[in-house]
Amino acid sequence: MRNASRVVLEAVASPPNPFRYGSPVTGANFTGRTVEHQALVSRMADGLNVSLVSPRRYGKTSLLLRAEGTITRAGASVVHVNVLRCPDLGHFAAALATGLAQTHGRRLRRGVAAASDFRRRFRVTPAVELGDDGKARFSFVPSLAAKDATSVLEDVYRLLAEGDRSGVLVLDEFDAIVDLNPTLPNAFKGLADSYPQVSLVVAGSRRHMMERLVHVHGAPLYGMTQPISLGPIDPDAMARYLVRRSAAGDKKMPPAIAGTIIGRIGPVPNDIQHLAYETFAVASGPIITDADIDTGLDQAISLAEATYSVTWHERPVVQRRVLSALAAQPTGEPFGGAFARRTGLATSSVQRAIEALVNDEWVADDGGLWHLTDPFLARWVQAEDPR
Ligand SMILES: Nc1ncnc2c1ncn2[C@@H]1O[C@H](COP(=O)(O)OP(=O)(O)OP(=O)(O)O)[C@@H](O)[C@H]1O
Ligand SMILES: [Mg+2]
Structure with a gap:
């Protein structure tokens, strides 16, 4: 029997395992999905709203990231928030504000003064700090009230709609939004009407929850999104x-x-x-x-x-x-x-x-x-x- 340390050394010396699982894939680890990618990118560019639904682990986030890369290279501003990673409304609002700041990356890297100016564009003003990477990070109190979180959401829509670049807001794991606050989804209809040039993309895997939020008659987002469903890859x-x-x-x-x-x-x-x-x-x-x-x-x-x-x-x-x-x-x-x-x-x-x-x-x-x-x-x- 080969000794264990030799097996480890051989593994380290040989080319790395070329397969990836468990987290979103990009580049050479991504395959297929050409039709869905094209459909998503064109809707993002045209300011249309999309709901992307599939069972778990079919590749929603990977596809979103790929489409976001394409549309960003074409000059669009994209804010991407994973709702499931936000434990409360304060973190959700902070993720929105930080995502928006990062679309203004180069300008904000000029320092804390620029970031501090930028935060005043929000009616509920976040705290700001610059990370080691030079990027601005915003924060709100965890106990942020629903009306204040809605106001941040509205400001993000307004700021994405400014200028002539396409603005895209991606909310991955959107079904988790009801855990943050059950009334928050009600804001989206009004925002879509006020800022028709912004494309909202919501993605989720819990089908029943997505139906209740987006697809059934009377749902908060009913009638405002175009569905794209991901099946298995060919x-x-x-x-x-x-x-x-x-x-x-x-x-x-x-x-x-x-x-x-x-x-x-x-x-x-x-x-x-x-x-x-x-x-x-x-x-x-x-x-x-x-x-x-x-x-x-x-x-x-x-x-x-x-x-x-x-x-x-x-x-x-x-x-x-x-x-x-x-x-x-x-x-x-x-x-x-x-x-x-x-x-x-x-x-x-x-x-x-x-x-x-x-x-x-x-x-x-x-x-x-x-x-x-x-x-x-x-x-x-x-x-x-x-x-
Ligand atoms: N286009 C693709 N090409 C190759 N592999 C893929 C592709 N999309 C997904 N995968 C595989 O599926 C795994 C999960 O992808 P991803 O995290 O994007 O799925 P998801 O639908 O967002 O999952 P979840 O529902 O858990 O959020 C990846 O690690 C990869 O192994
Ligand atoms: Mg995902």
Whole structure:
């Protein structure tokens, strides 16, 4: 057996693993999505509002970042805020103001005086400090009132609309906005009417929440956005990507192997890149084989095992039974008697469990088939039967 330090040294010396998963991808790690990218960029340029919806990990943020790069290079001002990263209204308003300041980057890098002037453009004035990178960062008190946060939002719209550059406001994880304040979404209709030249792009994955906020009749943003939904990346494009990236890491991945990876763990691009990463990591020869995929899959599951075990045992037993049944066989009819019999539960209990599991994003019904959102977890559940 090779000794551990030698394995580590070999790993450090060899080309880095060319696959990426778990966070947004850019550049050579991004593939496909040409149609959606074009649709998004043209709407941003034309001042149209967009809602971008997909299940988790399909690539919303990666696509947003790519479109933002394109439109910024064309001269637009883009403010991007991840709403889920804002624990309260003060942080949300600060992220908006800081994002706006960064669109004025060069001018504000002239120092604290310029940043201090800039903050006076807000009716509710933020505190300002310059980071080590020379960029201005604004802050508000965490307990900022909803009307003050709305006023900052309005100022950001107004300032984005000034001048002849296109202005774009991107709110990623938009569904989390109701946790900040349930009345905040009501501001957007009026803002869209007052500043029609600003493009608002909202993105989210919790479909039911996005529907309640954006798509159903009576929702606060109803009728004001054009929907773009992200499906799985075209499997042929994804397979070509796997082959190409693997070659960049100095290992040959035959197209059939790329197809097997996608077939085993797809269609979610994050899962495909995850399995490709592990498969690449365990492959010891110059050509990746079927056996490497099996070993890579085992490795992915065993690395996550401790976490799976803890989070699994935190779920109520009824939910675990439903998860086990879905892991063994996804179903199109989870609320009928047949599925309930498979779980040994009453249909009403199954229904409640599924509602909770969908809410917590353990289960989804993409394509009409109810299944575990994490295919690695599904395989662990099947193998371990941890009920
Ligand atoms: N266009 C793409 N090309 C290649 N891989 C992609 C692409 N888009 C997404 N991925 C893969 O999916 C992973 C997640 O991407 P991203 O964070 O953009 O998804 P998301 O939909 O924003 O996820 P979440 O719902 O968790 O916010 C990336 O790390 C990458 O592995
Ligand atoms: Mg995202």
